[in-house]
């Protein structure tokens with residue numbers, strides 16, 4: 001592990017849209033003693049775009065076509081895994097098995113299946129010399145972070161209901177169109193909605209028990225074909241999640257809703273009050289039952305630490321800042337998003353995908369226990 005205040009050397013595995021976003025964020029953290037020294041990506045155009053960026057930052061990068069060569073180079077203290085979802089499992093297992101300890105920030109979802117997530121969690125447990133943080137970065141978006149602060153401060157009382165609406169544009173085009181098929185992504189409710197299930201769990205302060213969902217691919221991607229196959233990813237859904245403390249969550253996802261002021265609207269209601277967060281308006285609101293509508297307060301959510309807003313309203317910057325502090329604390333500071341958070345957010349997504357497929361509630365116990373889910377799915 002890098003000594004405090006020495007330069008921390010990063011490698012990025014997968015330098016597509018998100019990998020390059022990490023590169024830019026790390027450049028904005030250079031005054032914190034951060035440098036990117038290597039990338040690994042089999043796709044030459046992605047390598048070239050990353051190199052172009054690195055040159056503009058005056059950073060010399062070693063370029064590898066695969067993650068194993070990057071690990072074997074011994075150049076990196078930290079690796080960021082930002083390759084497609086279906087590659088996370090193999091790459092993470094190779095990082096964890098590697099003799100040199102690497103600190104790891106892996107993009108969400110941790111893996112595309114619960115079984116693979118569990119294998120990674122179990123393998124990582126044996127490496128006390130490594131930290132693995134999962135990229136569930138919505139927690140850091142300033143209005144969301146403000147709402148988390150309000151909820152955890154007790155202003156709303158005991159949380160009973162968490163409703164998250166994501167209304168946005170369709171999935172973007174990715175390298176080799178990997179995101180068009182459930183087999184590669186884990187399904188829309190794993191791929192992108194793991195962010196929201198993570199938030200629900202955080203707001204509820206509880207673990208999920210069972211999940212019911214309804215959804216379909218109704219509008220997007222229907223006229224696309226790849227090697228003769230039409231995409232199978234849903235573009236809208238309602239998902240209900242019940243938690244073990246009696247609170248419940250609801251996700252309202254629509255990916256053909258460009259005509260929407262906010263991309264995410266979150267409402268958390270407790271037995272004392274109600275809080276809300278709006279992204280990208282960057283507003284948080286809260287009020288109490290006693291003070292009523294006239295007592296509702298509106299806060300502009302900002303975080304002066306953010307030096308680069310990027311694609312996710314500064315959350316990637318804060319994610320890196322947090323992870324860097326955890327690395328420098330050498331295990332004395334808990335990770336803000338750990339492997340268990342990554343696993344459970346995937347498990348809720350898997351349960352929701354299965355619920356749509358089978359038309360019934362799925363319990364988290366079923367999806368966490370491969371034998372049970374194989375018997376019932």
Ligand SMILES: NC(=O)c1ccc[n+]([C@@H]2O[C@H](COP(=O)([O-])OP(=O)(O)OC[C@H]3O[C@@H](n4cnc5c(N)ncnc54)[C@H](O)[C@@H]3O)[C@@H](O)[C@H]2O)c1
Nearest residue numbers: 014015016017018019041043046082083085087107174175
């Ligand atoms: N945090 C967020 O909100 C957020 C947003 C977008 C994407 N993501 C995640 O980031 C990851 C990458 O998504 P993206 O949008 O950058 O996709 P992308 O298609 O733009 O880029 C993926 C890159 O990985 C490369 N790649 C493929 N297989 C590889 C391998 N085995 N080793 C190394 N590189 C490999 C591809 O060639 C490509 O350059 C995904 O896991 C995605 O879910 C997270």
